[in-house]
Amino acid sequence: MAPAEPARTHRVVRPPILYAGTPVILLSSLNGDGTPNLAPASSYWALGQMLALGLESDGQTLANLQERPQLTVSFPSPPLWPAVERIADLTGRADIPAAKAGRYTHHADKFAAAGLTPQASDLVAPPRVAECLLQLEAEVRRITPGVTGEYAIAEAEVVRVHADRRIVADGDHIDPLAWQPIVYSFRHYFGIGEPLGARGGAVPERVDATRVDADREPASTFDLVAWELEEAGGDSACWLASVCPECGAMREGDGPCQRCQADPPA
Numbered sequence: 001m002a003p004a005e006p007a008r009t010h011r012v013v014r015p016p017i018l019y020a021g022t023p024v025i026l027l028s029s030l031n032g033d034g035t036p037n038l039a040p041a042s043s044y045w046a047l048g049q050m051l052a053l054g055l056e057s058d059g060q061t062l063a064n065l066q067e068r069p070q071l072t073v074s075f076p077s078p079p080l081w082p083a084v085e086r087i088a089d090l091t092g093r094a095d096i097p098a099a100k101a102g103r104y105t106h107h108a109d110k111f112a113a114a115g116l117t118p119q120a121s122d123l124v125a126p127p128r129v130a131e132c133l134l135q136l137e138a139e140v141r142r143i144t145p146g147v148t149g150e151y152a153i154a155e156a157e158v159v160r161v162h163a164d165r166r167i168v169a170d171g172d173h174i175d176p177l178a179w180q181p182i183v184y185s186f187r188h189y190f191g192i193g194e195p196l197g198a199r200g201g202a203v204p205e206r207v208d209a210t211r212v213d214a215d216r217e218p219a220s221t222f223d224l225v226a227w228e229l230e231e232a233g234g235d236s237a238c239w240l241a242s243v244c245p246e247c248g249a250m251r252e253g254d255g256p257c258q259r260c261q262a263d264p265p266a
Helices: 060-067 078-086 110-114
Strands: 025-030 036-041 044-047 050-056 070-075 134-145 151-163 183-185 188-190
Touching: 025 060, 036 050, 036 060, 036 110, 050 060, 050 134, 060 070, 060 134, 060 151, 070 151, 078 110, 078 188
Parallel strands: none
Antiparallel strands: 025 036, 025 070, 044 050, 050 151, 070 134, 134 151, 183 188
16 A cells, blocks of 8 residues: 555644643642642653653752652542642742743642642652542652753652552552543643553454544543633633542443442532
């Protein structure tokens, strides 16, 4: 089969961001006065027990980790996306960097600003986010400056994992059908949605890789479409799906949650 002509299927673009889809995380670190700083992030990946975190060079989180190399990483469930958004344009730095002036506002207590609760950690000083069902305690092993100087890469070793018992299966495994993270894709918040398959499982012989669902309507089951962030004013659209507000599991139908038996939201 001859390859498709690129001019007919693709065009050259230069998106301002390249977040194709990464989990939203909440990073907690300690300020110099011992108070916690909380920051949302999505530049994250993990291999084994090591985490790689992309951090802005002028942010309070990086400054804290350079002096006090401990942090917690908490994963909010889809119902918590408003809490994430409430602190997205707040900074823990009293001296707001020039690049953030006009957009960011200083706030000394971002836990309170987000409406979230600090929870004491076991092995590190920064607190976890109590409302998050999956939480990691970690110690920074290395910080590497980025190529452009605008960011740094922090490598951290996870020293303890906390998981709500409702999302744990078979001993130490996280049940992906009982819990899902928020995924940040091109300035939109998503849930994972309907399972496609499992690693090592059967795969279909043929798929329609050309399908684009740009015009789809939000479904009532297994669907969290998006909250669109506007670049400049205007109304935002929020389509919230069948996500249990108690445990974060995806719901089926209009009855109680199959995982925790919580009643559906009013």
